[in-house]
Amino acid sequence: MKDKMVDLFEYTYHFNKEMIKVISENLEKVNEKTISLINHTLNAQQVWNSRVLGEKSFEVWQINPFENLNEINHQNFQKSIEIIENSDLDQRIEYQNSRGTKFENSVFEMLFQAINHSTYHRGQINSLLKQNGIDPVLTDYIFYKR
Template identity: 80%
Template sequence: MKEKLTDLFEYTYHFNNEMIKIISENISKIDEKTISLINHTLNAQQVWNSRILHEKSFEVWQINPFENLQDINNQNFQKSIQIVKNSDLDQRMSYHNSKGAEFENTIFEMLFQAINHSTYHRGQINSQLKLNGIEPVLTDYIFYKR
């Protein structure tokens, strides 16, 4: 299971970098919604990591300096891999969501949420890129594995 999660975080890291790259290369055509979505995608992974590690988290919709996005993606990746390697994935943890409500899930469920959430928002970013006349990035997992 840990090997599969590591693979999925490598996939997530790779395509988050590809999204940052295409946005950077086309910054003059990029709208505010795209900037908001790429930030939210990275912020959410940071938030899930911080819940597991009991660290201070970002706000889910905060806008980070664009030049920091690759570093944030790298830090997210490193922390997610650290969690996978050092945690009992079946351990249940309590945490509070961004509205303060308390929930409990396994570490696996929390990590998978971070991966799935990133995939969802990269699809939204691709839609925004297309609307702005930019060729979307093929981000399907199967393309990554070929």
């Protein structure tokens, strides 16, 4: 199971990097929503990692300096892999969401949420890229594995 989780985070890392690259090559064409969504995608993974580790997290909608996005993506990837390698994926963690409501989920569920959330928002970003005349990034998992 851990190997499969690592694979999914490698996929997530790869396509987050590709999204950042396409956005950076087309900064004059992208809109605020695109910038907001790529930041949110990265911030959310950092938030989920932090919840598992009990660390301080980003705000989910904070806007980071664009030149820091690749480093944030890389740090997120490393933290996620560290969690997978050093955690019991069935362990349940209590945390609070951004509104202060308490929840409890397994490490696996929290990590899978980070992966699924990233996929969802990359789809939204692709839609915005296309609307602005930019070729979308083919981010299907099966293309990644071919």
